[in-house]
Amino acid sequence: MRERDMTRRQVLGIGGALGLMTATGLSASAALARRPSITGAELRSAVPLPPPFQVPLPIPSVLAPVSTSGGADRYAMTQREASVEILPGVRTPLWTYDGTFPGPTIESRRGRPVTVTHRNELPVPTVVHLHGGRTPAASDGYPTDLLLPEGWQEAAMHMGHGMHDPRAVVTRLTRDYTFPLDQRPTLLWYHDHRMDFTAPAIWRGLAGLHIVRDDAEDALGLPAGRRELPLMIADRAFAADGGLAYPALDPTLRERPGVTDPYLAGVLGDVILVNGAPWPVYEADAARYRLRILNASNARHYELEAVTDDGHRLDLVQIGADQGLLAAPVTHRVLPIAPAERYDVIIDFSGVAIGSRVRVVNRLGSGRTRDVMAFRIARDATDGSRIPRTLSDDLPDWRRSDAVKVREFSFRTGRMHGGHGWLIGGLPFDPGRSDVTVGLGNVEVWRLVADVHHPVHLHLVGFRVLSRSGRPPLPHDAGLKDTVSLRPGESVEIITRFDGYRGRYLFHCHNAEHEDMGMMANLEII
Numbered sequence: 001m002r003e004r005d006m007t008r009r010q011v012l013g014i015g016g017a018l019g020l021m022t023a024t025g026l027s028a029s030a031a032l033a034r035r036p037s038i039t040g041a042e043l044r045s046a047v048p049l050p051p052p053f054q055v056p057l058p059i060p061s062v063l064a065p066v067s068t069s070g071g072a073d074r075y076a077m078t079q080r081e082a083s084v085e086i087l088p089g090v091r092t093p094l095w096t097y098d099g100t101f102p103g104p105t106i107e108s109r110r111g112r113p114v115t116v117t118h119r120n121e122l123p124v125p126t127v128v129h130l131h132g133g134r135t136p137a138a139s140d141g142y143p144t145d146l147l148l149p150e151g152w153q154e155a156a157m158h159m160g161h162g163m164h165d166p167r168a169v170v171t172r173l174t175r176d177y178t179f180p181l182d183q184r185p186t187l188l189w190y191h192d193h194r195m196d197f198t199a200p201a202i203w204r205g206l207a208g209l210h211i212v213r214d215d216a217e218d219a220l221g222l223p224a225g226r227r228e229l230p231l232m233i234a235d236r237a238f239a240a241d242g243g244l245a246y247p248a249l250d251p252t253l254r255e256r257p258g259v260t261d262p263y264l265a266g267v268l269g270d271v272i273l274v275n276g277a278p279w280p281v282y283e284a285d286a287a288r289y290r291l292r293i294l295n296a297s298n299a300r301h302y303e304l305e306a307v308t309d310d311g312h313r314l315d316l317v318q319i320g321a322d323q324g325l326l327a328a329p330v331t332h333r334v335l336p337i338a339p340a341e342r343y344d345v346i347i348d349f350s351g352v353a354i355g356s357r358v359r360v361v362n363r364l365g366s367g368r369t370r371d372v373m374a375f376r377i378a379r380d381a382t383d384g385s386r387i388p389r390t391l392s393d394d395l396p397d398w399r400r401s402d403a404v405k406v407r408e409f410s411f412r413t414g415r416m417h418g419g420h421g422w423l424i425g426g427l428p429f430d431p432g433r434s435d436v437t438v439g440l441g442n443v444e445v446w447r448l449v450a451d452v453h454h455p456v457h458l459h460l461v462g463f464r465v466l467s468r469s470g471r472p473p474l475p476h477d478a479g480l481k482d483t484v485s486l487r488p489g490e491s492v493e494i495i496t497r498f499d500g501y502r503g504r505y506l507f508h509c510h511n512a513e514h515e516d517m518g519m520m521a522n523l524e525i526i
């Protein structure tokens with residue numbers, strides 16, 4: 001950050017969400033007591049927006065491997081600029097994986113390694129992280145392990161507020177990421193994770209899906225094939241020229257990180273995209289569907305409901321969490337989903353009148369952001385699917401007494417390099433600092449304490465939620481998670497075993513703007 005900017009921010013005394021609350025006359029504690037439903041500020045689009053439920057729901061294409069020899073699959077992907085029609089009749093320049101948003105989906109099998117050769121033809125360095133992957137550190141996409149574009153000058157490389165990271169492994173033009181995928185089957189997603197610039201890079205389009213399957217899950221009889229739909233939900237805003245609006249201090253994303261002051265708590269858009277289409281509609285059979293839902297938004301939270309034309313809510317039967325199948329189904333009427341969380345949900349349209357609609361709405365939205373997408377129930381159908389009462393029997397059941405250590409981390413606003421930041425344990429991220437060192441195989445309990453909303457993500461391991469502010473977990477905390485939504489003022493306990501691989505990993509807030517403004521920490525497994 002440059003001195004001129006730091007001085008300006010000091011003079012304004014901006015404190016992000018808490019500063020804004022103070023400015024409106026609320027004390028921080030009063031504001032937290034009100035539990036604001038949104039952390040962040042909304043950008044308004046400058047182009048006319050289409051009516052809802054007109055654009056068909058796209059399904060991201062599945063990438064074909066370039067080779068499948070030796071028990072492993074190899075893929076190749078090019079990161080490049082592309083002009084894509086998101087709003088009907090409007091061309092939007094994006095940064096993409098292979099020319100599409102979302103990027104192509106990778107379908108893989110548990111325990112069968114996948115190597116993806118990424119080629120960077122974008123104008124800036126990138127980093128690929130497979131969110132939820134149990135991945136050796138060298139392929140986990142540490143934020144300074146940059147993949148440089150061909151012509152990038154080292155001297156111009158921004159390294160996080162002047163920090164130097166001697167452990168960074170930097171490559172040029174291409175890089176192989178290898179994923180063993182020795183893990184429970186689930187929906188993962190890959191996205192950019194570059195130091196200081198993750199939020200604007202994801203916003204511009206660098207996100208895609210990666211599904212892991214296994215024989216046991218295939219044998220359950222869940223809805224499959226056309227009746228299994230991935231749903232990547234993300235909000236965006238559009239500028240007058242059709243490009244994506246984003247309040248970056250440096251729109252080239254080359255040197256100066258950060259966003260303008262009103263957006264320090266997070267960037268929200270006024271257009272809700274599902275699989276890259278605005279408020280889409282899907283023509284469905286009157287049958288069960290398996291919805292693999294991902295919130296790929298930078299900062300927007302949702303509380304999803306499925307509402308019929310005559311106003312009643314359909315059950316959302318949760319069968320899986322971030323890290324795979326639950327032990328048994330959990331039925332919701334309203335499903336909260338924070339940035340980076342995934343929910344595996346069965347919805348049954350068999351009782352819905354043919355020709356009518358089921359709208360998926362966000363109870364936390366208002367105006368246009370209340371709608372997400374719709375299903376039009378187009379035809380009667382036979383349905384051989386089922387929802388077994390037992391879904392899996394391999395969930396870890398770590399006990400408090402297994403834990404060799406209990407740690408506490410605060411996730412709070414604060415000062416960073418003379419400006420506004422978001423801090424873990426009072427500190428902004430520094431790749432050169434060791435924050436947490438854990439012995440391989442150790443079980444620990446972590447207590448995570450929040451000021452505003454912070455969806456906290458651990459790399460490498462899944463965890464279970466033990467408690468929320470001293471009370472039992474919520475129904476949607478079931479199963480194995482890799483991202484937990486801390487609500488304003490809340491203290492959440494999680495438990496995990498740090499197994500898999502040794503090396504340098506991360507934990508961080510997945511409000512992507514918070515992440516870029518310091519809210520990450522190093523997790524060293526030895």
Ligand SMILES: [Cu+2]
Nearest residue numbers: 454509511514
């Ligand atoms: Cu956060």
